[in-house]
Amino acid sequence: MRQKAKVENYDAPAGGWGSLNAVVHILTQEEVAILGSEILLKQNKPGGFMCVSCSWAKPASPHPFEFCENGAKATAWEIMGKTVTPEFFAQHTLTELRFWSDHQLEEQGRLANPMRYDPASDKYVAVDWREAFREIGAELNKLDPHSVIMYTSGRASLEASYMYQLFGRMYGTNNFPDSSNMCHETTSVALPQVIGVPVGTVQLKDFSDTDCIFFFGHNTTTNAPRMLHPLQEAAQRGVPIVTFNPLRERGLERFVNPQNPLQMIAGGTRISTQYHQVRVGGDAAAIVGICKCVIESDDLAQANGSPRVVDAEFIAQHTSGFDEFAAFCRAQDWEAIERASGLTRAAMIDAANVYMAANAVIANYGMGVTQHKHGVETAKMIVNLLLLRGNIGKPGAGISPIRGHSNVQGQRTVGISEKTKLVPLDRLAELYGFEPPRWDGLSTVDACEGILKGEVRGFVSLGGNFVRAIPERSLMEPAWSGLRLSVQIATKLNRSHIVPGEVTYLLPCLGRIEIDEQASGAQAVSMEDSTACIHGSRGQRKPVAEHALSEPAIIAGLAKATLKANSKVDWDGWVADYSRVRDAIEHTYPDQFKEFNKRMFEPGGFPRPLAARERKWKTPNGKANFTVPKAAFAPPKESDGVYELMTMRADGQFNTTIYTEDDRFRGVQGSRYVVLMNPADMEADGLKSGDTVTLVTEANDGVERSLSELQVVPYDIPRRSLAGYYPECNGLIPLWHYAEGSKVPAAKSVPVRLFKDVPPELIEGGEMPISASRHHSSETSDEIEDDQ
Template structure:
């Protein structure tokens, strides 16, 4: 057993000297103290590069240091001077590397040369680019297109993503699962049904115009730290910020801005949330229903007494559909039921409702704490219901704001990375390139996993990411993965998925976004879309660590050329030589979104993608925004005494599956991740001591044993019957069938588990 993590606690704010020290440490550890410092000054700045970490918006007028602690970690991680060469693989078998931690695998450094897996020696061995592409193309030609999955992580540029989806569709496949399927697909399903667009309506400027902000299920501290800047400005304007989250996350409590000498040299910090409600895991629907009930009943009273109305009745009458059914449902709710389902008392819910009723313009932010639940789609719709009551969509300083994760995960969908035929630009692709795109829906992430388990998926091509580690059902997925015929992994660093070789496996090292991308017409720029649906250009800044790296567009083009029959309407080589030509094709495919794309590429603050809902134009079947009636009050499992709801967490020292270090400063956990956070009352009731080692076991009756042991119990401020532990380690506990209804997002924020003492070995 590994040494137990150190539990020390942390009382400081987000930001401050802790962030400064963390940035210094990562630059030193990645051996880029000078280079990294220079490059960080170009991060999220005009003619610089977009952060490779989160997708938060880049302002038109950037700060002196327009990066956060996690953004600096991501940059140092990519520009590291450490390399993982063919010599490294000659010294280590794949079996040996499986014993390494996730952190150690990636921390070893950037991949430098293309490799193929050799089963006889159990090692990756060098392969020429030409041979790799020839073999990959030959394998793909032998397989049925519907048996091949084309996966994308959230980092690939718009240009690479567009080329990738074109390659896949010309090949004959609509199997384009991506990281959206694992996180915000609940958003992409819910929002079109209620407001007619699949993304949020808020722009960065709205945060300076709002007079109230609500947060649901999002840890801004680690998942989008630059968001703390507009939140701090709002807090200093005395804008109320109301937060609903099971855990008290430090960045939504208080923040010291590392860019402010005054704040850094004084002991104070800025209060962020004015109200912080620790809702039960999955209890957000009940909390929001309670707020809506309070607002509607206050309006009923105002109407009966001749007072000014609380609801925006003019907006509701002109712009919405279904209000009366929704209002009737809210009035009928019982406060005892709402309290039980939410874990909040009536007074707390009424306090939040009062703030909402007193505000003219309200922004509602939410994250994966909302979307990764069985009722994630319904919960997103409930947030929209709340906003519609007082006309808070399509108005300055107001709107719905899903805070996305990876830096271009939203943009990839915009340019065609989707498994849904109705969302693919098939008519345009046929017109531009003269082929018949496939007309059957492809595989989601959950579907792809099921196909791998059943053997119907024969090949997996991955444009970035660490799919096998990010996906649920790990104990079944890992052995099944190795039964596939072909695995192609396009990556910058070694990760866990690469250690699960299929019959034929190729590891293709690519340029990162921060690398200078030199092509036939000179250094290239790429583009991506942020959480606010604004498009930005990005230009590489550092010399690549190896002369044998290829860009993602180049790799996609070469695979396509090796697999597909020549098409005179697709100039793969020309596109690779000049990414501006790819942007011209993106504009031709999506003229409504990308007008004058090349000319606007480096527009300060990015150029916003037109969204009808921002103008109160509703592209829904009734032509209006839709109120919807929730079918369930909560995501609760059955009320059994020994069942807990597990929610998975990211630590301060990680982003998605990338583990920068094994500390979680804000939760006071150091030198390890094998912990489970538990309410002290629950510990006392089960006679668990602080630091005792336990096993989590998923509560399911499907015959599959899902366990994770060696977890140290940590007393924590979390609602009773709720526990938390780290992702991706806990994915072994998430059944494949445990997903959000309507979106198939793995419901890893509410997994029913039992907790037992770990047997002591003798």
């Protein structure tokens, strides 16, 4: 039996005393209170280190404490003094460790030594670095490069990412899936088609110039808390903030700046002026409703001889497809839009009126949009809304996809991509004297399919927790053991490390906060934030593990052991001085990284040039394009007994890293195995708070996916919608259930059926369960956490 969650109402705003208490708790828990408080003062500061968690922009004039609650947790988690040594692995088999929770695994501390899996004892054993490199290189050279995956998490620096993609392409593979494939690949697919760039157009200064902000599908409270500072400043000067989200997230309701004593006393600021709880997946339909109102208001203005509502000059000069899109919006029926969005006509008109009254509008969106089956179309719909009034390419306006990992956007910038059209292969060939492979590689979903088919034989992971982050867990974990080679470069122990392949290595690397001492001295690295600004970062703390190497050093060691010597690539020289890697990046991307080394510590970062910011559209037709949605806005198909499940993150986690089992803002403590449910749906299904249920995916593909012993929590969520935690619910997501066009797993809208669990006493007593009950799970026993 799983531990029951304690559920209590939490009324406090985001930030404030709750945030301060959480920071103190994590620093104390990891025994880094004194050291941590000193290091935190250097977090996200020029000359200091960039946060290892979210990628939100870093201001040129930072606050005294330029970190958020989650940033402090991430820092404490990395600089803890505990280490995982060979002695630890000598005491535990991997079979035993698979019974541990995600939190228990990472809580053991930093990985201290390179390790190799010994199948005979089912344990990791210590190995010398030179031996590990030699053996891994030999294994890679036995494999077809087409069958080898080189995965990257979103935390690796620009320098490490550039070296990694070059190593892989010189080896002969283009299989470079990364964490972007699981989150914002939808953005990278949608935006180039309509505005000609794969990233957002908004910079931090635009939040000071805007007079209206829209939000779609983002939990700013936990996924980008430092963003609450510019939002609060905007709200305090009267900027309307209109939010669309199935759940009411606290940071988009109220925020107290912990650095402001007066706010701590007074209670903070209301953030959203309108908060619309769309049904799960209802964002595109809501935008159709707003656009319909704008276009029909413009039609009326023209009929009356009044000033136009849309920006007719901008549309005529810069866009294509307006007439078709406008005709589509006019033709839509309000009743269908209401049913598809879950909102009333009046609510959408209210939002449209705010939009039409504003001169400069920013539209932000997160994974509530990108991780949906129709995410690509929905992102394009957000662009449609902005184009109507010329809200791209002017101060205070633009599109703002909010990325997660601290350098997930930057990795794509320097070549981590499975799509060869996005990589300057000819330039790499010219610089380094080799012929790179020209075939498109495998995305995350493609890689998983290849593993299931036995076609993928090798997997090298630069950070991350791939096994835990992906869908289809019940099939993927058994298939993982079929890999010939698994190489995991990491700072901490996680689930991907305890599911071995035939030959498995665990290689400990330095964290970003640690001083990286090489032949030329202490090194700096760089990363790109979600506003396409580049920042330098310097480690501040002595490395906790003597035998851990930097990511560039590990990549160079693997490359030298695998590749034939190439006089044009000085791997050792690059490791000795990372500025030489930055020179190489500048030579490869001269338009994006001009004077890279000179500019990398500019306050606020230096922006990469983006044509759309200047209203230059690098699309095939040279225009910004309106598009007509084909399916994203359609009313849902009613299916008796089927719910839409969305996965979510808690304030006590960052992606798959679980700092605590609690979720303060939702009032859930002590367990993450819960499902949030509308009270009216609970009543209709004969459920009460605290009952446990099993969720079963509605797929009809012959694979049964289920998750049992989920505690029901009544919550303010739209009818027929459910919410459960990521990554615990990943096993309910079919591998084929992804965003059309981008293959991002559609974790925000999973069709499931719900069954009440049979109480153990009924099973033991031989009594028959009621017809609405079910006691089944495809979980393996290692998913059940200890009650201790």
